[in-house]
Amino acid sequence: MKKIAIFAGDGIGPEIVAAARQVLDAVDQAAHLGLRCSEGLVGGAALDASDDPLPAASLQLAMEADAVILGAVGGPRWDAYPPAKRPEQGLLRLRKGLDLYANLRPAQIFPQLLDASPLRPELVRDVDILVVRELTGDIYFGQPRGLEVVDGKRRGFNTMVYDEDEIRRIAHVAFRAAQGRRRQLCSVDKANVLEATRLWREVVTEVARDYPDVQISHMYVDNAAMQLIRAPAQFDVLLTGNMFGDILSDEASQLTGSIGMLPSASLGEGRAMYEPIHGSAPDIAGQDKANPLATILSVAMMLRHSLNAEPWAQRVEAAVQRVLDQGLRTADIAAPGTPVIGTKAMGAAVVNALNLKD
């Protein structure tokens, strides 16, 4: 028995999560996973109910779960709240509370949506990248940090820092992910200039010895930013620190041109959270217009990484490909002037495309 905590969140969150839930329930029944799903509040929804974007009960629910599914949080309704009470704080505290140190962000081209990419089709046709980003260390958390006045001059400073344990655990995640893919791992650093990333390269090279079946390479971050545009199909798994990954995962996702399709996973020790990379899109909330596919693909990632159900993960991913092949499109991925379907219909189409009755 596995416990799943579900946080729909705000905006389009409840709709996309409901569609993903249908898919998850269908797989659960067919595969006899014996899931126990519970719902909780986070973000603006939690603020409305309890004046706290992450009530204690929600954090506890997440801590006790084997995996968390999250929709999206935030919206203009809570814009006037003080920083500590913004919906996004609920999400940040949830990630921190679960100690999710590995962020997995696939940037995959769907051949059916090739025209949405800003890049020339021949360059992106075969793009299927998994960015594995360290999420709890690096300069975003390093001490000392601050603003000070020295000799009458303002000065701002932050510390980029990694120790070998932090690097080793994220490297293992990336190598294992590569083993389930095309067995190529490119580690990103700036080892020619930054000592923190020279250690990064050293430790990644050590960890690589445990994975002789994975081909390892190293690339400077500025070159990686170029290569992602010049020849993105060269990458399989891209392993990065927190800051470089912040930049490169967003750059990589942009290659697809269809951010409404991209899922993500954040993994810790025995804990994990799955969510689409897109936001809560308050402008179309409640209108049955949102694209649920990123959330459905997040469910596939959960099947892969938390539920030990790789074949079912692939089956969900194949079902998404099938609905795209059938020409089904929500508004965000439809070519101008072509027919669109709603969130619910898209969810139902994916359940259908799972072919569970076969």
Added chain:
Amino acid sequence: MKKIAIFAGDGIGPEIVAAARQVLDAVDQAAHLGLRCSEGLVGGAALDASDDPLPAASLQLAMEADAVILGAVGGPRWDAYPPAKRPEQGLLRLRKGLDLYANLRPAQIFPQLLDASPLRPELVRDVDILVVRELTGDIYFGQPRGLEVVDGKRRGFNTMVYDEDEIRRIAHVAFRAAQGRRRQLCSVDKANVLEATRLWREVVTEVARDYPDVQISHMYVDNAAMQLIRAPAQFDVLLTGNMFGDILSDEASQLTGSIGMLPSASLGEGRAMYEPIHGSAPDIAGQDKANPLATILSVAMMLRHSLNAEPWAQRVEAAVQRVLDQGLRTADIAAPGTPVIGTKAMGAAVVNALNLKD
């Protein structure tokens, strides 16, 4: 009278610099600039002559000059030299000796070369970006830094640090550059997370008050990495710190698809160096195959930023456009199967296209 120091360097350096020199000499004569050009050795060429990639005489020559033109340095011949005696060290020491704190990197699309871009033509047609990157501060130089062992664990660390003076002087460079362009400046930071860049945003905002004619905006670095792909034509001047600029200037240059066309300027107080962003291409050295246009466009930047000769800068740039319009191409920018010309012929064509006899 202005003194120009010329360092051809290695590989294709002497050929591209010779072509650029022809253009410079032609402008000098026509515009009565009264330039005094002297040549010096740097990089592998200097190593061969004196066992030092930047001999004292070369540094002195550069220090006494109003502007430096550099070709390119490095090549496999010097690969076995110890780190301190690599050709690249000559270039780094030259930049440091001149205290060049502002790196200007245009990323411009030449409509004649639109097909070279990895992006769809409609997205890049109007791209004309100037990245202004701070070059002497930030995490690449911040103290403390190092590798240490704490409680038996290896730990690497670096310090991102900026004081207000460093930010102010590069911001002024960027705003002045924007005044000579489309009067839009986008400053890049990660002010939501990093204190060092929160100060960056603060000081840039203060400097902006001196330039009411320039429209200022701020963008997080990860969003900038996305927007450069999604909608690059939105940018005019992009102002960045050293590390973010390292990443984003390379990403921006890749948009053009023709790196052999891109010049750069590095400015200090009363000193400046101009060089193409491409390398020394030892594989085609001495074969009259190299593209001299990036170096010629670097001469245009020198006319603009060091010689107070904006109209002549524009005239050189227009001449480059004209030779491209005439269909003249070196091998690196020629479509497969189309005729190519050599380095010398391209240089001569640009001189010709200046129409100085009119």
